[in-house]
Amino acid sequence: MIVSPHIFNYRLIIGSLLVVLTCLGIYSFTNYKSIKSYEEFLKQEKSLIENELSEMLVSYDELNEDYDFMDSQLQAAKLETKNTLDSLRMLKSDLSIITKYKNHLIILKSKGELLLNTIDSLNSANLKLQREKRYAQNTIQKKTIAINELEEANDSLNKTIDIAAILKASNLKAQAYKLKSGKKRFTEKARRANAIDVCITLSENPLTEKGKKDIYIQILSPDGNVVSDKGEVTFGNSSLIYSKKEVINYNNENLEICTAVVAEDEDKPFLKGYYFVNVFHKNIKLGSTSIKLK
Numbered sequence: 001m002i003v004s005p006h007i008f009n010y011r012l013i014i015g016s017l018l019v020v021l022t023c024l025g026i027y028s029f030t031n032y033k034s035i036k037s038y039e040e041f042l043k044q045e046k047s048l049i050e051n052e053l054s055e056m057l058v059s060y061d062e063l064n065e066d067y068d069f070m071d072s073q074l075q076a077a078k079l080e081t082k083n084t085l086d087s088l089r090m091l092k093s094d095l096s097i098i099t100k101y102k103n104h105l106i107i108l109k110s111k112g113e114l115l116l117n118t119i120d121s122l123n124s125a126n127l128k129l130q131r132e133k134r135y136a137q138n139t140i141q142k143k144t145i146a147i148n149e150l151e152e153a154n155d156s157l158n159k160t161i162d163i164a165a166i167l168k169a170s171n172l173k174a175q176a177y178k179l180k181s182g183k184k185r186f187t188e189k190a191r192r193a194n195a196i197d198v199c200i201t202l203s204e205n206p207l208t209e210k211g212k213k214d215i216y217i218q219i220l221s222p223d224g225n226v227v228s229d230k231g232e233v234t235f236g237n238s239s240l241i242y243s244k245k246e247v248i249n250y251n252n253e254n255l256e257i258c259t260a261v262v263a264e265d266e267d268k269p270f271l272k273g274y275y276f277v278n279v280f281h282k283n284i285k286l287g288s289t290s291i292k293l294k
Contacts, residue, residue, distance in 0.1 A: 001282070053131030166284060169203060171199070171256075172288065174289050177197065179203040190271055190294060191269050201256045206252050210251055212247055212249055215245070216244075216245055216279070217278075219243045220278075223273045229245060236283065
């Protein structure tokens with residue numbers, strides 16, 4: 001069979017074209033796969049950057065709830081991170097863009113780490129201050145308790161001293177008599193008596209304050225009236241109607257006091273019965289006794 005040279009050339013050309021087309025197809029397919037892989041890589045990188053930015057935003061939100069004192073710094077970092085994330089989401093995946101935002105992400109992370117380190121330092125300082133505050137509060141509480149105990153002990157001691165320093169007396173004696181022409185005639189007869197002698201010994205007490213003391217004698221007749229009424233004296237909420245007042249100079253030593261209470265006209269004659277004799281210093285009764293007149 002004889003083949004025409006023209007037909008052979010056509011077949012050769014067609015065969016060559018088929019080979020070229022096949023090679024182009026294989027290259028295109030391979031190139032397409034490479035492009036797809038590259039695009040997927042860019043998408044993954046973009047997604048990773050977005051996720052990291054989103055996680056940073058969440059961490060800033062959590063920090064913002066506990067660290068109001070750093071609100072301005074946190075808000076600034078949060079705003080910058082959010083703006084970066086929003087910009088990235090709006091842009092298409094591109095190597096230059098991905099590279100740019102990866103670099104920016106590194107900067108944002110660096111700022112975030114600096115912020116977190118600052119917060120950690122503040123936390124440590126705050127914990128130290130809280131421990132010092134608790135220690136100070138415990139110390140103050142212990143000191144307050146100790147001071148209160150000392151004040152109570154001091155009050156108790158002052159009360160004890162005040163009680164111990166009270167003027168004390170002993171040997172209170174009373175005796176009725178008739179005073180006539182400057183002479184005393186002791187008697188137990190009511191109709192004959194017109195005066196009563198009262199003697200008392202102030203006891204030695206080094207705790208009692210030295211100086212002048214007002215001593216009040218009160219004599220009550222059988223009918224309850226005060227003999228030789230000299231009026232009323234008040235001590236705080238209490239008062240005393242007295243028969244006679246003696247001002248003595250007390251020097252912390254035993255001191256005997258004797259004084260005469262002479263009946264006024266309205267007290268005469270003396271009534272039969274018991275006469276009660278009381279001796280006071282201020283509102284404190286130093287002693288009491290009684291005599292019976294017949």
